[in-house]
Amino acid sequence: MTSTHATAPAVEFNSASKTYGSVRALDGLTVRLYSGETVALLGPNGAGKSTTLDLLLGLRNPDPGGRVRLFGTTPRQAVTGGRVGAMLQSGGLMEGVRVRELIELACALHPRGYATEQVLAEAGITELADRMVGKLSGGQEQRVRFALATAGDSDLIVLDEPTTGMDVTARRSFWSAMRAQAATGRTVLFATHYLEEADEVADRVLVLHRGRLLADGSAAQIKAMAGVRRVGFTLEMVPDGVLEAQLRALPGVTELDLAGAAVRLRSTDADATVQALYALGLYPHGLEVTGLGLEEAFVTLTSRAEETGHLTTDDKDKAGIK
Numbered sequence: 001m002t003s004t005h006a007t008a009p010a011v012e013f014n015s016a017s018k019t020y021g022s023v024r025a026l027d028g029l030t031v032r033l034y035s036g037e038t039v040a041l042l043g044p045n046g047a048g049k050s051t052t053l054d055l056l057l058g059l060r061n062p063d064p065g066g067r068v069r070l071f072g073t074t075p076r077q078a079v080t081g082g083r084v085g086a087m088l089q090s091g092g093l094m095e096g097v098r099v100r101e102l103i104e105l106a107c108a109l110h111p112r113g114y115a116t117e118q119v120l121a122e123a124g125i126t127e128l129a130d131r132m133v134g135k136l137s138g139g140q141e142q143r144v145r146f147a148l149a150t151a152g153d154s155d156l157i158v159l160d161e162p163t164t165g166m167d168v169t170a171r172r173s174f175w176s177a178m179r180a181q182a183a184t185g186r187t188v189l190f191a192t193h194y195l196e197e198a199d200e201v202a203d204r205v206l207v208l209h210r211g212r213l214l215a216d217g218s219a220a221q222i223k224a225m226a227g228v229r230r231v232g233f234t235l236e237m238v239p240d241g242v243l244e245a246q247l248r249a250l251p252g253v254t255e256l257d258l259a260g261a262a263v264r265l266r267s268t269d270a271d272a273t274v275q276a277l278y279a280l281g282l283y284p285h286g287l288e289v290t291g292l293g294l295e296e297a298f299v300t301l302t303s304r305a306e307e308t309g310h311l312t313t314d315d316k317d318k319a320g321i322k
């Protein structure tokens with residue numbers, strides 16, 4: 001995906017670090033994003049997501065020795081040239097105006113601004129156009145922020161926790177508006193704590209942990225990196241006494257949940273677990289082996305990194321990541 005692009009990457013971080021006093025918020029981030037990619041930025045609290053976005057938008061500078069470029073220029077040049085639309089968590093909206101007036105202003109200020117009605121419609125907020133900004137609910141405010149980020153023909157859209165405060169319906173319609181933006185070939189980068197959104201929407205997932213890039217791949221690759229599978233089955237004729245200890249001792253088993261004859265476990269080697277089960281003369285019914293969801297994979301990877309300080313080559317091999 002990355003080697004065939006002739007033009008400058010939409011986003012390029014080169015050994016970018018950011019230190020606040022004794023806190024290293026970002027630690028040598030090197031990554032490139034390309035046109036048309038929809039990229040989710042994940043990480044536990046304090047991992048460096050907002051710092052990454054601040055550097056990307058030129059709101060802060062990286063420490064000496066690191067570099068951030070957007071479309072081959074400085075972030076400031078890209079932002080003032082109208083190539084970037086951003087929706088940040090912080091910063092109040094102008095309160096004493098109507099939504100339409102606020103969007104009109106954003107369209108007028110953008111070097112390649114769209115028509116106000118089009119922006120309202122595409123962000124799905126036409127019905128909010130005559131409302132006072134100061135009277136909007138949290139979720140409605142978020143949708144107005146999105147409209148501001150898409151007020152002009154930007155090549156890169158940056159969204160920090162875009163769906164915080166939105167209900168299920170608003171989130172759904174938000175992502176459908178966002179997908180429409182991505183379908184026009186824009187690069188979309190969003191930070192989120194909702195992993196199911198990353199799984200559904202992003203074609204690339206970056207996992208930050210303590211300011212470092214822990215994983216970079218598709219959601220499927222990140223799940224494979226966790227290397228753990230869920231195994232579920234029921235047992236007939238459960239022998240007395242020793243069963244739980246026997247199940248725990250099966251190769252690969254990391255967690256076990258036994259409810260009567262129903263067994264659920266997690267294994268780092270599901271094939272070996274199941275074979276050993278048969279070898280013990282325990283015959284599973286309704287056997288199901290499934291991969292982890294992105295959320296579980298994320299928790300597994302970040303806690304593993306917490307324990308070891310990094311991921312092993314083996315983790316990356318499992319996912320086919322270089």
Ligand SMILES: Nc1ncnc2c1ncn2[C@@H]1O[C@H](COP(=O)(O)OP(=O)(O)OP(=O)(O)O)[C@@H](O)[C@H]1O
Pocket residue numbers: 020021023024025043044045046047048049050051052
């Ligand atoms: N202006 C600042 N001054 C001092 N420390 C800061 C500053 N901004 C961020 N930090 C610290 O840098 C680290 C990374 O913070 P950052 O906000 O980038 O993380 P995050 O991944 O966005 O977290 P969250 O998910 O909680 O929003 C944290 O330890 C944070 O306390």
